Amino acid sequence: MAPNPRIEINLDKIKHNATTLKELYELKGIQITGVVKGVFARPEVVKVLIDSGIESIADSKISNIEKMKKANLQATFILLRTPAMSEIQKVVEFADISMNSELEVIRALSAEAKKKKKIHQIIVMVEMGDLREGILLKDVSSFIQEVLLLPNIQISGIGTNFACFGGVIPTEEKMSVFSSLVKKMKRKFGLPFPYISGGNSANHNWLMKTADVGEVNNLRLGESIFLGCETVNGAPIPNLFTDAFSFFAEVIESKLKPSVPIGYRGKNAFGEFISFPDRGIIRRAIVGVGRQDILVSGLTPLQPLEIIGSSSDHIILDTKRTFLKPGDEIAFSLNYGALLSAMTSPSVYKYMTFSTVVNRGSARK
Numbered sequence: 001m002a003p004n005p006r007i008e009i010n011l012d013k014i015k016h017n018a019t020t021l022k023e024l025y026e027l028k029g030i031q032i033t034g035v036v037k038g039v040f041a042r043p044e045v046v047k048v049l050i051d052s053g054i055e056s057i058a059d060s061k062i063s064n065i066e067k068m069k070k071a072n073l074q075a076t077f078i079l080l081r082t083p084a085m086s087e088i089q090k091v092v093e094f095a096d097i098s099m100n101s102e103l104e105v106i107r108a109l110s111a112e113a114k115k116k117k118k119i120h121q122i123i124v125m126v127e128m129g130d131l132r133e134g135i136l137l138k139d140v141s142s143f144i145q146e147v148l149l150l151p152n153i154q155i156s157g158i159g160t161n162f163a164c165f166g167g168v169i170p171t172e173e174k175m176s177v178f179s180s181l182v183k184k185m186k187r188k189f190g191l192p193f194p195y196i197s198g199g200n201s202a203n204h205n206w207l208m209k210t211a212d213v214g215e216v217n218n219l220r221l222g223e224s225i226f227l228g229c230e231t232v233n234g235a236p237i238p239n240l241f242t243d244a245f246s247f248f249a250e251v252i253e254s255k256l257k258p259s260v261p262i263g264y265r266g267k268n269a270f271g272e273f274i275s276f277p278d279r280g281i282i283r284r285a286i287v288g289v290g291r292q293d294i295l296v297s298g299l300t301p302l303q304p305l306e307i308i309g310s311s312s313d314h315i316i317l318d319t320k321r322t323f324l325k326p327g328d329e330i331a332f333s334l335n336y337g338a339l340l341s342a343m344t345s346p347s348v349y350k351y352m353t354f355s356t357v358v359n360r361g362s363a364r365k
């Protein structure tokens with residue numbers, strides 16, 4: 001029996017998704033940057049993206065970029081989050097490009113790059129309303145002007161981000177405002193800006209529908225490559241696999257028990273007070289994995305079972321009509337949050353799998 005808990009990672013399905021999206025996006029003049037934080041920059045997976053023809057790879061953690069460089073992966077590595085002041089040295093050493101929104105940080109990058117006799121490239125991040133990172137539209141011009149004075153820094157692009165914090169959708173109107181800004185900056189500064197990076201997997205529907213991508217020539221994709229869906233509605237993208245990852249946990253107890261706890265009740269181990277509907281006696285199974293291993297709310301059992309609760313090391317299921325016994329394995333699908341947590345958890349085994357038969361139909365939800 002394979003070890004538990006484990007996540008199975010189907011490299012062929014990831015390759016199929018990456019290649020399909022790359023070909024589709026290229027028809028619209030868009031290059032893909034592969035965002036690999038969802039798989040904790042696992043080199044075997046990153047290699048699949050590079051082998052699919054994706055030339056730039058991004059991660060929010062400089063330690064992940066260091067890991068990929070040390071694994072001798074060949075790509076342009078982009079730090080997806082504005083660098084922390086405490087990591088400037090590593091950023092200049094390992095990242096080819098970093099995304100930035102603070103002058104003070106870029107000044108520190110410039111000083112470090114000068115010391116190392118390197119040119120550090122940056123993408124200037126613009127705020128389009130999602131209200132996470134980014135320079136307000138009115139400040140972009142003066143920001144670029146200041147950056148141009150700094151030695152050993154090259155502005156390689158302008159970027160923006162959507163639907164990560166505020167859930168703001170990259171509409172046709174938002175994207176055209178972004179493109180107008182880029183056009184103005186190109187004209188004003190006479191710079192080529194090779195990366196005009198207009199967003200992430202939330203941009204999929206905009207890209208498929210728009211007649212004009214404007215100045216945008218790059219999108220940074222994580223979830224659509226790995227889970228095969230766009231992120232505004234969570235809808236599957238046609239012809240992509242949505243099941244490249246599966247999670248497995250082992251039954252450690254299975255009994256008929258009441259559905260409502262017995263006795264006076266206070267808060268549980270997580271400080272929550274939960275109410276339980278009375279379903280009488282139910283068939284309950286416990287699997288040996290919990291909240292310290294994975295984001296339980298991001299798991300969906302692939303059999304007709306229901307997750308009714310969890311603690312640090314246990315998930316409790318109502319198994320309905322299914323008879324389970326200790327040692328049985330339960331398979332789950334994962335959302336992006338569950339994927340992130342499984343991939344970063346040292347107690348979850350990572351298993352690479354391959355499917356030579358590409359059965360697209362099975363992947364559609």
Ligand SMILES: Cc1ncc(COP(=O)(O)O)c(C=O)c1O
Nearest residue numbers: 035161200201220221222223231
């Ligand atoms: C700045 C930035 N760009 C791109 C992405 C990729 O987003 P998605 O996984 O939705 O494609 C993320 C999130 O991981 C991000 O923070």
